[in-house]
Amino acid sequence: MDDRRTFLKKSVMASAVLAVPTVAGCACLDTIRAKVPMKTRQVNRALVVWYSQTGSTRRYGRLMAKTMQEAGIKVTAGDLREIDQKTAASYDLLVVGAPVFYYDAPSFVQQWVRSLPDLGGMPVAAYVSFGGPEGNQHNAACSILECLVQKNGVPMTQKAFMNIGSYPLSWAGDKINKTPWKNQNLPDRQTYEQVRQYALHILEQVAKGQPAEFSKKITLREISTYFGPIWWTKRSIEKHYILKDKCIACGTCVEKCPAQAIDLANHSVNQEACVMCFGCLNNCPAQAMYLEYDGVRLIGFHEFLKMKNIQIMEPAELKG
Ligand SMILES: Cc1cc2nc3c(=O)[nH]c(=O)nc-3n(C[C@H](O)[C@H](O)[C@H](O)COP(=O)(O)O)c2cc1C
Known part of the structure; x- marks a missing residue:
């Protein structure tokens, strides 16, 4: 939990962020781009890790790992808490997944990425699962990429997959009696197909050797993360x-x-x-x-x- 000082500091920052579109006439924050050259265009070994509380991000991570394995790649996949961080830099590709929590990637995931060893130009990708519809998901995935780039990962791509939400306050009290429940059909066949295609897309981007650039967008949800x-x-x-x-x-x-x-x-x-x-x-x-x-x-x-x-x-x- 933020102490009073941090909370006040964040509020001041949020006010500054609010002023940016007016002052600069733009709606994007800093660009996330590679700081170092990409170390390889050939993926032989990939590491796919996730943080998941109710199984959605895990399911997508496992499906991505399976799709990559079927494409001939040796994949290590698992809950990021169970992965030996010291080995992370020895892979050719790192994919990190997380749920969107409070309009952002969970601080726990960001901290985990920050405590990785130097990635030395390894291609990296991010994905988030969210219960939305408006979950600030683009920016949440950007938060993961931002941390990966700080570790000298080279950003390739990012994606958000929509889901049935797992936020208990959304069904608290008599809200639970409302039917049908939104997104209750998700994930469906189409979602899973998007996940498979995303796994292949990451591999294609790496093979092309084209790092991507991303910018967080200033949205009301993004601003609210500062509060x-x-x-x-x-x-x-x-x-x-x-x-x-x-x-x-x-x-x-x-x-x-x-x-x-x-x-x-x-x-x-x-x-x-x-x-x-x-x-x-x-x-x-x-x-x-x-x-x-x-x-x-x-x-x-x-x-x-x-x-x-x-x-x-x-x-x-x-x-x-
Ligand atoms: C504490 C909490 C906060 C959440 N905040 C958001 C949010 O800000 N935006 C959103 O779209 N979904 C939000 N969700 C829904 C989750 O992102 C969604 O259910 C996700 O797929 C859960 O992933 P998991 O099953 O891997 O834990 C939240 C869920 C929880 C439990």
């Missing part, structure tokens, strides 16, 4: 702890929490450390995570899907 949406959400959550009598001590919440905020032994959550990703609530198999918003207990993603009788379609390659 700390996580901070505001946290202010509205009244209670957040583990129900002792329901907890089965499986450790899923601890594993999912990117902020090490959960103390399973004491059934408590450190509110200072919590980044409001709802990973604990969305993944608890025993409905033991108690979160209250505006006097209403929130339910997690899988419980929500069950209540609405929604089944997420798997791509054919990943079945079984």
